[in-house]
Amino acid sequence: MCGILGIVLANDKTNAAPELFEGAMYLQHRGQDAAGIATCGSRGRFYQCKGNGLARDVFTQSRMNNLVGNMGITHLRYPTAGSSAGSEAQPFYVNSPYGICLSHNGNLVNSIELKKYLDEEVHRHINTDSDSEILLNIFAAELDKFNKSRVNSQDIFAALGGVMDVIRGAYACVVMLAGFGVIGFRDPNGIRPLLYGERKNKDGSIDYMVASESVVLKAHGYDNFRDVNPGEAVIIPKDRKDGKKPEFCQLVPPREFAPDIFEYVYFARPDSVLDGISVYRSRIEMGNKLASNITNALKESHPEEKIDVVIPVPDTSRTSAIQCAVSLNVPYREGFVKNRYIGRTFIMPNQQERRSSVRRKLNAMESEFSGRNVLLVDDSIVRGTTSKEIVAMAKEAGAKKVFFASCAPPIRYNHIYGIDLADTKALVAFNKTEQEVADAIGADKVFYQRLSDLVDCCKAASVKNFEVGVFTGSYITGVEDNYIQELEKIRAQNQRLRDHSDRTASIDACIDVDDLVDIKPDVDISIYNRGDYT
Ligand SMILES: O=P(O)(O)OC[C@H]1O[C@H](OP(=O)(O)OP(=O)(O)O)[C@H](O)[C@@H]1O
Ligand SMILES: NC(=O)CC[C@H](N)C(=O)O
Numbered sequence: 001m002c003g004i005l006g007i008v009l010a011n012d013k014t015n016a017a018p019e020l021f022e023g024a025m026y027l028q029h030r031g032q033d034a035a036g037i038a039t040c041g042s043r044g045r046f047y048q049c050k051g052n053g054l055a056r057d058v059f060t061q062s063r064m065n066n067l068v069g070n071m072g073i074t075h076l077r078y079p080t081a082g083s084s085a086g087s088e089a090q091p092f093y094v095n096s097p098y099g100i101c102l103s104h105n106g107n108l109v110n111s112i113e114l115k116k117y118l119d120e121e122v123h124r125h126i127n128t129d130s131d132s133e134i135l136l137n138i139f140a141a142e143l144d145k146f147n148k149s150r151v152n153s154q155d156i157f158a159a160l161g162g163v164m165d166v167i168r169g170a171y172a173c174v175v176m177l178a179g180f181g182v183i184g185f186r187d188p189n190g191i192r193p194l195l196y197g198e199r200k201n202k203d204g205s206i207d208y209m210v211a212s213e214s215v216v217l218k219a220h221g222y223d224n225f226r227d228v229n230p231g232e233a234v235i236i237p238k239d240r241k242d243g244k245k246p247e248f249c250q251l252v253p254p255r256e257f258a259p260d261i262f263e264y265v266y267f268a269r270p271d272s273v274l275d276g277i278s279v280y281r282s283r284i285e286m287g288n289k290l291a292s293n294i295t296n297a298l299k300e301s302h303p304e305e306k307i308d309v310v311i312p313v314p315d316t317s318r319t320s321a322i323q324c325a326v327s328l329n330v331p332y333r334e335g336f337v338k339n340r341y342i343g344r345t346f347i348m349p350n351q352q353e354r355r356s357s358v359r360r361k362l363n364a365m366e367s368e369f370s371g372r373n374v375l376l377v378d379d380s381i382v383r384g385t386t387s388k389e390i391v392a393m394a395k396e397a398g399a400k401k402v403f404f405a406s407c408a409p410p411i412r413y414n415h416i417y418g419i420d421l422a423d424t425k426a427l428v429a430f431n432k433t434e435q436e437v438a439d440a441i442g443a444d445k446v447f448y449q450r451l452s453d454l455v456d457c458c459k460a461a462s463v464k465n466f467e468v469g470v471f472t473g474s475y476i477t478g479v480e481d482n483y484i485q486e487l488e489k490i491r492a493q494n495q496r497l498r499d500h501s502d503r504t505a506s507i508d509a510c511i512d513v514d515d516l517v518d519i520k521p522d523v524d525i526s527i528y529n530r531g532d533y534t
């Protein structure tokens with residue numbers, strides 16, 4: 001997943017960069033691999049700072065000082081297509097036509113076909129493996145068709161309509177057109193989230209923001225906000241002369257509205273409201289539903305046992321675990337203490353790193369486990385890395401029986417829309433029954449949320465369906481025949497590269513390894529897309 005953000009301030013004498021940076025801090029959980037900001041100054045020039053790392057490390061004060069202009073866009077990246085090479089950090093830039101920067105959240109499932117089209121039909125050079133660079137060039141090629149020195153809003157909407165006709169997959173994007181403005185648009189199924197907001201200044205002027213999560217808008221005072229609709233775009237003009245205001249356009253008829261349910265399970269911050277659904281409230285409901293299923297299932301499988309204590313696997317599952325304990329009428333205890341200086345383990349790219357960091361990150365308190373039947377609650381079980389380690393720690397801390405509950409149903413399929421869960425074969429539930437999963441992670445029993453219950457927990461008046469392909473293997477946009485194989489191939493290549501660079505002190509050494517020649521090392525340099533911020 002990625003976090004995206006765009007800002008246009010009313011006062012053209014002020015810089016948007018400080019707010020773009022602040023906003024990045026609110027979206028950091030959506031991507032920890034790379035961060036980038038691009039701004040546009042009064043002469044229509046772009047200024048950029050991007051690279052691998054967390055926002056606070058990439059955006060240093062001295063680099064921020066160079067980012068001038070009252071509009072700009074931000075990106076927080078968690079690679080889900082291509083590699084984690086520095087050259088794939090976003091925003092991406094093309095100089096023709098007009099100068100365009102783009103930040104993208106999502107994955108294009110027909111990227112192979114699109115790349116071929118760009119090469120053979122419109123002769124555009126693609127310099128990385130990122131599908132976002134492809135998306136940007138498709139947009140540029142559509143704009144090019146007008147063959148004008150300056151485009152207007154109607155041209156941009158028409159070009160975006162053309163983009164939506166040819167690209168397939170998940171995309172929420174913020175785009176900046178040099179000297180013109182910031183554009184936000186969202187895929188016709190609304191798979192990835194995007195919101196638009198307004199902030200009224202004391203002098204009556206209005207600032208605008210487009211962002212992945214409502215929490216950024218709220219925190220920055222953009223109180224008047226709403227979701228961008230599936231298949232809709234908004235253009236926010238940089239120039240406010242003649243009373244110019246943002247323009248909205250429904251570009252293509254919306255298709256089946258299906259936001260990715262994993263936003264609610266794991267990804268989004270609990271204090272965000274996406275598509276009118278409170279992430280926090282949906283997690284509370286997940287705890288309730290889970291509890292009622294557990295009560296029934298436990299009666300069947302372990303009629304003689306009772307749960308003594310509910311313990312969350314911090315952090316994401318806390319909201320659901322508390323409610324699950326309330327519903328079960330069982331004490332809730334924080335049995336694991338989290339070291340706040342270790343990041344999200346699931347996002348860490350390297351398997352070995354993930355395993356050891358679970359123990360570095362969570363420490364079990366014996367007093368809460370010893371001699372008790374514990375119910376551990378987590379939001380999801382993906383590879384099983386966390387759960388296996390956690391169950392072992394609970395047992396080492398003296399637990400009698402360890403039951404493990406997941407707020408999500410078994411994850412048995414690839415996630416193809418921009419959350420890099422794992423290859424199907426690396427998923428612990430792949431080709432396994434629930435009991436086999438319990439055996440694999442060492443638990444006495446695993447309780448999974450039912451999919452219909454999960455949907456009920458999230459659904460609202462405005463949203464009845466969700467993208468749930470990770471649980472069913474059936475994806476809302478359909479998938480090109482070879483897309484999943486291609487995704488898995490790239491993941492495997494990236495893994496080999498990481499394993500190799502772990503073994504060698506020098507990253508450059510990778511280049512000499514025969515079977516890695518086609519893989520980009522972290523130090524990969526590209527012409528416009530490398531943020532040389534050293
Ligand atoms: O089965 P696995 O492959 O181990 O992945 C699942 C775990 O990964 C996530 O936790 P993470 O530590 O990344 O983030 P959190 O602190 O937000 O819970 C998620 O909350 C699960 O605990
Ligand atoms: N997770 C995302 O949304 C990533 C966007 C894009 N597919 C990339 O890998 O850079």
Ligand SMILES: [Mg+2]
Pocket residue numbers: 313314315316317378379386
């Ligand atoms: Mg977790």
